Amino acid sequence: MQAAASAPAALATTLHEDLPKYRVVSRFQPSAHPGMPGPYPGKVARVHAAKCIDEQSEKVDAAVVREMMAQGMRALTGDKDVRDSWARFFTPSDVVGIKVNCSGAPRIMSTPEVVAEIVRNLGAVGVKPEKVWIYERFGNQVNTVHYDRFVPAGVNIWTAEQSRGSIAGYDPGIYVDVNFFGEEDTRSNLARLVVDPLTKIINVPNMKDHGAAGVTGCLKNIAYGSFSNVARSHSGFKTNTYSFIGTLAAVEPLRSRTVLQIMDGLRGVWHGGPFSYNRKFRFYPKEMMFGTDPVSVDRLLLDVIDSKRAAEHASSVWDRSMANVKSGWNYDDNPSINRFIREPGHIEYASKLALGVYDIGKMQVRKIEL
Amino acid sequence: MLAFFAAALLPALYWDQGLSTANAVKQAGVERLFVPADQVPAWKSQGFEAQAFDGAKFVKLPAPGVEYKMDVAAATSLPWVDANGWRFARNGNRAYYYDAPWRKAALAAAEAYANGVTAVIHPDARDLARFGTMLAFLKSIDGTDLPAMANIGILDDGSEETGEVLNLMARRNLLFRVVPAPDPSLDLNVQIGSPDFPKEEAADPFAFATLVRRKLTDEKRLLRLYGSDVVLGRLNGDAAHARVHLINYGGGKVDGLRVRVRGEYAHGTLAAFGVQNAALADYAVSDGGTEFTIPTMDVYAVVDLRK
Numbered sequence: 001m002q003a004a005a006s007a008p009a010a011l012a013t014t015l016h017e018d019l020p021k022y023r024v025v026s027r028f029q030p031s032a033h034p035g036m037p038g039p040y041p042g043k044v045a046r047v048h049a050a051k052c053i054d055e056q057s058e059k060v061d062a063a064v065v066r067e068m069m070a071q072g073m074r075a076l077t078g079d080k081d082v083r084d085s086w087a088r089f090f091t092p093s094d095v096v097g098i099k100v101n102c103s104g105a106p107r108i109m110s111t112p113e114v115v116a117e118i119v120r121n122l123g124a125v126g127v128k129p130e131k132v133w134i135y136e137r138f139g140n141q142v143n144t145v146h147y148d149r150f151v152p153a154g155v156n157i158w159t160a161e162q163s164r165g166s167i168a169g170y171d172p173g174i175y176v177d178v179n180f181f182g183e184e185d186t187r188s189n190l191a192r193l194v195v196d197p198l199t200k201i202i203n204v205p206n207m208k209d210h211g212a213a214g215v216t217g218c219l220k221n222i223a224y225g226s227f228s229n230v231a232r233s234h235s236g237f238k239t240n241t242y243s244f245i246g247t248l249a250a251v252e253p254l255r256s257r258t259v260l261q262i263m264d265g266l267r268g269v270w271h272g273g274p275f276s277y278n279r280k281f282r283f284y285p286k287e288m289m290f291g292t293d294p295v296s297v298d299r300l301l302l303d304v305i306d307s308k309r310a311a312e313h314a315s316s317v318w319d320r321s322m323a324n325v326k327s328g329w330n331y332d333d334n335p336s337i338n339r340f341i342r343e344p345g346h347i348e349y350a351s352k353l354a355l356g357v358y359d360i361g362k363m364q365v366r367k368i369e370l
Numbered sequence: 371m372l373a374f375f376a377a378a379l380l381p382a383l384y385w386d387q388g389l390s391t392a393n394a395v396k397q398a399g400v401e402r403l404f405v406p407a408d409q410v411p412a413w414k415s416q417g418f419e420a421q422a423f424d425g426a427k428f429v430k431l432p433a434p435g436v437e438y439k440m441d442v443a444a445a446t447s448l449p450w451v452d453a454n455g456w457r458f459a460r461n462g463n464r465a466y467y468y469d470a471p472w473r474k475a476a477l478a479a480a481e482a483y484a485n486g487v488t489a490v491i492h493p494d495a496r497d498l499a500r501f502g503t504m505l506a507f508l509k510s511i512d513g514t515d516l517p518a519m520a521n522i523g524i525l526d527d528g529s530e531e532t533g534e535v536l537n538l539m540a541r542r543n544l545l546f547r548v549v550p551a552p553d554p555s556l557d558l559n560v561q562i563g564s565p566d567f568p569k570e571e572a573a574d575p576f577a578f579a580t581l582v583r584r585k586l587t588d589e590k591r592l593l594r595l596y597g598s599d600v601v602l603g604r605l606n607g608d609a610a611h612a613r614v615h616l617i618n619y620g621g622g623k624v625d626g627l628r629v630r631v632r633g634e635y636a637h638g639t640l641a642a643f644g645v646q647n648a649a650l651a652d653y654a655v656s657d658g659g660t661e662f663t664i665p666t667m668d669v670y671a672v673v674d675l676r677k
Contacts, residue, residue, distance in 0.1 A: 163625055165597075165598075166597065166624070166625040166626050167596065167597035167625075167626040167627075167628060168597075168625040168626025168663075168665065168666075169626070170626070172628050172652045172654075172661065172663055173652070173654065179588070182580040182583070184542055184543070184595070184599065185595075185596045185597065185598075185599070186588070187596050187628075228597075229597075
């Protein structure tokens with residue numbers, strides 16, 4: 001475990017020699033300039049604001065969020081005017097998807113005030129509300145958030161599965177076929193919305209621990225949140241998130257169309273994620289990260305979550321000791337108990353698929369304090 | 371009894387609710403039925419083609435459906451599908467009887483019809499109208515009999531252990547037929563106790579079915595279903611046609627079921643119980659297979675394919 005914590009990259013490489021056999025089916029060709037890692041590989045703007053959320057009431061200060069987003073986008077692009085920053089990515093003709101994360105809703109999710117500020121900025125560069133789609137997989141989760149109360153009339157809210165388990169909302173011709181554990185349905189299909197009508201996607205994950213993936217950030221949110229039938233990658237104590245997350249994120253047209261990563265760290269979950277059943281594991285990083293490279297943003301997220309876990313005397317996300325892996329619900333009360341062997345190496349694996357820069361020494365990180 | 375069924379292998383009704391319910395039976399569209407022996411004259415006098423029911427002449431079946439058995443088939447938390455297709459494959463063309471609990475009569479009728487067996491169904495009285503609707507649906511799709519398609523042969527020793535293997539293979543849509551000896555025309559022959567299929571492996575029928583699937587390979591499977599754990603399929607066909615029977619054991623509607631059939635068929639049509647103007651969606655023919663989506667289905671759907 002010590003070796004793992006000190007050399008996670010090497011560990012990830014040595015432990016996963018026998019990967020599942022993936023068959024990717026898509027009618028879309030790879031783009032010469034895919035959205036991931038996009039025009040700013042390895043570059044991340046981090047904006048911290050102590051007043052963005054009140055920890056007791058969880059009330060969000062929308063004006064502070066607006067300033068965080070303005071400074072973050074300008075720092076990412078180098079523009080003086082934030083409209084120029086947004087115009088680098090979006091034109092009035094675009095149909096823009098906002099991939100929210102609602103797996104922990106209504107306790108933690110892509111914050112409505114953050115999503116509303118994204119919609120406002122899109123409007124400022126000419127993208128009308130009718131051409132904006134907030135999307136997620138599960139209707140029962142999104143319905144608890146009421147995004148419609150925060151965004152202008154006309155903005156679409158779409159979920160792939162209003163009826164849980166139905167694949168009607170997924171494209172039958174774009175999928176990853178893999179047999180993990182002998183499951184009968186070996187396909188994970190891409191959400192229809194991503195194929196049509198979206199032309200661009202903004203990915204808005206939270207800062208969360210994840211019992212299977214180690215952390216859930218940009219990669220996990222865009223991958224497992226855009227494809228069907230992904231929970232099958234876990235069985236018993238084993239999870240295939242190590243290679244499945246990156247494989248899904250790299251499928252066209254998802255890879256090409258996901259052009260902006262905005263990590264919403266107003267709230268966070270340092271254990272028990274992606275859910276947030278237990279209040280004691282929620283924390284408040286009060287930070288947002290901006291980039292086009294999901295690997296780099298997630299690489300920083302790893303340190304955020306693992307540092308918080310260390311401060312709370314919990315096991316590392318890199319811990320692979322079976323002594324700490326138990327079935328049942330103890331994991332949601334004891335931060336050193338987990339359901340699976342976590343696979344935080346999925347982020348480095350994604351870098352090998354050219355989705356971004358994992359080496360922190362090669363990254364450009366700009367920190368801003370408000 | 372055989373003459374009674376001669377018109378077609380449509381399921382028959384066993385009705386013991388008394389003559390006072392005759393109007394309800396008529397409204398359900400049922401003209402032929404089994405009744406208790408002492409009621410036969412009365413039902414005939416009302417214009418029904420009635421015959422005495424003798425349970426001893428039928429093989430009684432468990433009710434089809436779905437239940438959750440978290441302690442069984444521990445490799446998965448999938449619902450446990452109670453289906454009788456494997457029993458039909460094992461027992462051949464005998465006459466069967468379902469004592470169907472509430473909301474199961476239509477499913478039982480569909481299961482029997484799809485498997486081409488003679489069956490009598492004793493429904494809960496509340497299911498009479500739905501049973502009648504299913505009967506009308508089956509009449510509307512009834513046509514030329516096509517032989518059952520299978521590419522796995524299994525030698526059945528009649529044991530309970532082999533029965534569970536048959537059950538698990540059917541539940542995973544591994545299309546098989548019981549053969550007296552290995553059939554070289556099939557893609558795979560399964561003989562429990564042979565070097566390829568050791569007897570000890572059959573002690574875990576779930577794992578055994580996985581072994582069969584692995585040896586066959588998914589590429590050679592005649593039928594694949596995606597998007598539901600509670601729909602089982604059956605395939606009939608000849609050189610130019612195929613009929614896909616899809617039976618939903620889950621009790622709720624299934625939306626967006628994706629189906630892949632081995633073989634390239636240029637045309638396909640859908641009939642779905644309880645769905646008006648049903649039509650296949652996202653039809654595609656490629657790589658030696660035909661794929662389509664069933665937009666929504668209730669308990670039963672039939673897809674007719676032709677080259």
